[in-house]
Amino acid sequence: MEPEAVDAELRRHLVRHGLLEAAQPTCWKIENSKLSGRGVIASRDIAVDELVYADAAVVQGPRCYSKYLPLCVSCYKTGCVLFPCDRGCGLPVCSEVCQNDPHHVEAECAYLKGLEPTCGSGWSLELLQAVVPIRALMLPKELTRVFYSLQCHEAAQHGREVDMLKSNVKGDIDADDEELMRRVCRAMDTNSFETAVIRGGKSTSLRALFPVGALTNHQCVPNTRHIVNAEGELLVYAAVPIAEGQEITMSYADVLWDTQMRRHFLLATKHFACQCPRCTDVTECGSLLGALSCAIDNCQGNLLPNTPLSLNCPWTCNECGLIIKGRQISSIRAGIIAATEEFKYENPRKVLRFVNKELSLLVPETNYVMMEMMFRIVSLFGRAEGCTWSELTDEELNIKILYCKKLIQCLDTLNCGNCTKKGLILYELYCANAEKVKRISSKESNVCTLLKNQIDSSANENVLLEAMKILKSDIVAPHDYREIYNEKLLLTQKIEDIKII
Numbered sequence: 001m002e003p004e005a006v007d008a009e010l011r012r013h014l015v016r017h018g019l020l021e022a023a024q025p026t027c028w029k030i031e032n033s034k035l036s037g038r039g040v041i042a043s044r045d046i047a048v049d050e051l052v053y054a055d056a057a058v059v060q061g062p063r064c065y066s067k068y069l070p071l072c073v074s075c076y077k078t079g080c081v082l083f084p085c086d087r088g089c090g091l092p093v094c095s096e097v098c099q100n101d102p103h104h105v106e107a108e109c110a111y112l113k114g115l116e117p118t119c120g121s122g123w124s125l126e127l128l129q130a131v132v133p134i135r136a137l138m139l140p141k142e143l144t145r146v147f148y149s150l151q152c153h154e155a156a157q158h159g160r161e162v163d164m165l166k167s168n169v170k171g172d173i174d175a176d177d178e179e180l181m182r183r184v185c186r187a188m189d190t191n192s193f194e195t196a197v198i199r200g201g202k203s204t205s206l207r208a209l210f211p212v213g214a215l216t217n218h219q220c221v222p223n224t225r226h227i228v229n230a231e232g233e234l235l236v237y238a239a240v241p242i243a244e245g246q247e248i249t250m251s252y253a254d255v256l257w258d259t260q261m262r263r264h265f266l267l268a269t270k271h272f273a274c275q276c277p278r279c280t281d282v283t284e285c286g287s288l289l290g291a292l293s294c295a296i297d298n299c300q301g302n303l304l305p306n307t308p309l310s311l312n313c314p315w316t317c318n319e320c321g322l323i324i325k326g327r328q329i330s331s332i333r334a335g336i337i338a339a340t341e342e343f344k345y346e347n348p349r350k351v352l353r354f355v356n357k358e359l360s361l362l363v364p365e366t367n368y369v370m371m372e373m374m375f376r377i378v379s380l381f382g383r384a385e386g387c388t389w390s391e392l393t394d395e396e397l398n399i400k401i402l403y404c405k406k407l408i409q410c411l412d413t414l415n416c417g418n419c420t421k422k423g424l425i426l427y428e429l430y431c432a433n434a435e436k437v438k439r440i441s442s443k444e445s446n447v448c449t450l451l452k453n454q455i456d457s458s459a460n461e462n463v464l465l466e467a468m469k470i471l472k473s474d475i476v477a478p479h480d481y482r483e484i485y486n487e488k489l490l491l492t493q494k495i496e497d498i499k500i501i
C-alpha cells in the first residue's frame with residue numbers, strides 16, 4: 001500500500017480510538033523511507049521527551065512461545081492454578097469470572113467450540129498460542145484492513161500458530177478464515193510489540209499490534225523510546241531532539257547488545273541486515289561493546305573487527321596489531337556466551353562472583369556481556385531473595401551504584417539520549433543512593449557528614465525526577481517505582497487543585 005493511503009488508514013485508526021481528533025495535525029507523516037519501505041517521518045522539529053505519537057492495539061493476546069505460557073486466556077494471570085474452560089474451547093482460565101468474561105465467551109471460545117478441540121476435557125498450550133489470529137477473525141472489516149497495509153514476512157515458519165490450531169481441532173477451517181489468520185501471523189511476526197499487563201503484582205508478557213508502531217523502522221541508536229501504559233496504549237517519546245524530515249526510529253533489539261548480536265537477532269527475527277552507522281562503526285560509536293581482550297600477555301589493547309558488517313572478518317588489536325581470524329573469534333565468542341548462559345539466571349551474588357573471577361579475565365569492561373551482567377546485578381541487588389536492601393552489604397551497595405554509573409555512561413557514549421534503559425537504571429541509582437543516605441544517617445553523629453548527607457539526598461531527588469521524566473507510567477518498571485510515580489502524580493494533582501481554588 002502507498003504511504004499516503006497508509007497514512008490515512010492510520011489516522012482513521014487513531015481517531016477511532018480517541019487518540020487523535022479528525023484533521024488534528026501530527027508531528028509525523030508516513031512517507032517512503034531511506035531505511036526500508038515506508039517509515040514514520042518527522043513533519044516538524046520534535047523536542048526531546050515530547051510525545052511523538054500514542055497508538056492503540058488492533059489485537060492483543062498471548063505470545064507464541066511456551067516460555068511465556070501458560071496463562072489465563074481472559075485476564076492473562078500466570079503462575080496460578082488454571083483449569084479448562086467449561087464450555088469446551090480447550091483454553092485455560094483461572095476463575096469462573098474469567099471463564100464467563102464476554103470477551104472470551106463471544107470470541108475465541110465460541111470459535112474454538114465450533115471446531116471441536118481434540119484435547120477433550122483438558123486445555124491445550126498450542127491452542128493458547130493460536131488465540132491472537134483467532135481474535136483477529138472477530139475484528140470489524142476496517143480493522144482487518146490494517147493487516148493488509150503492513151509489511152509481512154513471507155517465510156513458511158510465520159503461520160505456525162495456524163498449523164497448531166489445525167492439528168488440535170476436528171473441524172475444518174474456512175479457507176477465507178485461514179487466509180486471514182495466516183496474514184495476521186505474518187503481520188504479527190514482522191510488526192508486533194511486546195506489551196505487558198500487571199496481574200497480582202506480577203507482569204505478564206503479551207504481544208500486540210500497534211499500527212503506527214508497525215510503520216516505525218529500526219535503528220541501532222534510535223531517536224525514540226516507548227512505553228506501554230496501564231490502558232495498553234503504546235506511547236512513543238523523542239529520546240533526543242528530532243529535526244523536521246528525519247525518520248522516527250526505534251530499536252527492535254537491546255541497545256546494549258554488540259553489533260554481531262544485534263545483527264544476528266535482526267536477521268533471524270526481522271529478516272534484514274542492519275547497516276546503520278553504529279553497525280558500520282568498528283568502535284560502535286566509541287562504546288567498544290563488541291571489543292574482546294587482546295590475547296598477548298600484558299597487552300591492554302582491544303580486539304576489534306576489521307569490517308564489522310562481515311560476520312567472519314579478521315579482528316585486529318588496537319594496541320599491538322595482533323590479527324585473529326574470524327573463525328577463531330567466533331569460537332571465542334561462543335565460549336564466552338556459553339560460560340555466561342550458565343550464570344545469567346543465577347542469584348546476583350553468584351553473578352557478581354562470576355564477573356569478578358572469570359568474566360573480567362576474558363573480556364574488557366566495555367564488552368556487552370559485561371554490560372548485560374552489570375544490568376542484571378543492578379536490577380536484582382535490593383530486590384532479589386536474599387539480596388534485599390537490608391541484606392546488601394555496604395560494599396554491594398557501592399557496587400550497585402558504580403554499575404549504574406557505568407551503564408549510564410555507556411548509553412550516553414552511544415548517544416541513546418533519554419532511552420527507557422537509562423530511565424530504569426536512573427531509578428535503580430536513585431534507590432541505591434537513598435539506601436546509602438539512610439545508612440549514613442543512622443550511623444553518623446558528625447554534623448558535617450550529616451549535612452553532606454542531606455545535600456546528597458536532595459541531589460538524589462533530581463535523579464528520581466530524571467527517571468520519572470523518562471519512565472512515566474511504564475507498566476514494566478519495578479512495582480515500587482510505579483507506587484512512587486502514582487504518589488507524586490497524586491501530589492501534583494492536589495497542588496494543581498489548590499492553585500485552581
Ligand SMILES: C[S@@+](CC[C@H](N)C(=O)[O-])C[C@H]1O[C@@H](n2cnc3c(N)ncnc32)[C@H](O)[C@@H]1O
Nearest residue numbers: 035036037038151191214215216217218270272
Ligand atoms: C515494523 S516493519 C517497519 C515498516 C516497514 N518499513 C514498512 O514499510 O511497512 C519492520 C520491517 O521493516 C524493515 N526494516 C525496518 N528497519 C530497517 C532498517 N533499519 N534497515 C532495513 N530494513 C528495515 C525490515 O524488513 C523489517 O522486518
